[in-house]
Amino acid sequence: MEKQLLRLNVNDQNYEIYINPKTLLVEAIRDHIELTGTKRGCDTVSCGACTVVVDDMAVKACSVLAVQAEGTKILTSEGLEVNGKLAPIQKAFLDEGAFQCGFCTSGMLMSSVAFLNETKKPTEKEIRDGIEGNICRCTGYNSIVRAIDSVAKGKYTEDKV
Ligand code: FES
Ligand code: FES
Structure with missing residues (x-):
């Protein structure tokens, strides 16, 4: 072709x-x-x-x-970091230890970014629903949900999502 x-x-x-x-x-x-x-x-x-x-x-x-x-x-995921500065969602994943093998992480970060752009004050259920299209075989999801929740709650407000 x-x-x-x-x-x-x-x-x-x-x-x-x-x-x-x-x-x-x-x-x-x-x-x-x-x-x-x-x-x-x-x-x-x-x-x-x-x-x-x-x-x-x-x-x-x-x-x-x-x-x-x-x-x-x-x-x-390569576009999240700007001028050597991690995006809030990347910092939150680090702070919460929201990864182990890391294979799902790039996709999980991008789903999180899109989710947080459209859902400003999500409940835990909304966060879990927001990432339901992403499978993680390592973490059990709780640390990922905590990371997204901490960004939603403004822990990293000085930076963009
Ligand atoms: S590689 Fe696209 S959903 Fe699995
Ligand atoms: S960290 Fe291994 S699949 Fe999610």
Whole structure:
């Protein structure tokens, strides 16, 4: 199949890549743009490890074609840190020890960012519902929920989410 030029904006940077039109967004991000923080953990759109934020919405990057993301603004875990300063959600994950193997963490962070952008004072249930598309096999989720809750409660208000 003939490759086509695709322009993607990822973490406020413009990329031009030549891809097969059937390339998934997760493949474009990892294999062509070489941002490998975004993980691919399943073939069934169930694990959430590939989650990125597209125009402020959490999107499983294995569930959409890269061409569908043209013209959008994509945020990956590499884009959370600004000028060497961790984003609040990253600090909170560190403070709460909200990871073990770390495989789910990038996707979990991006789901958290999208969730917190649209839910300002979430209950614990809302937080758990907000990350239900992301599977973590290590932590038991409580530390992740605490991390999201601490950001929602303004523990890191001096920084952006
Ligand atoms: S890789 Fe598992 S949901 Fe995308
Ligand atoms: S920290 Fe290992 S899967 Fe979540």
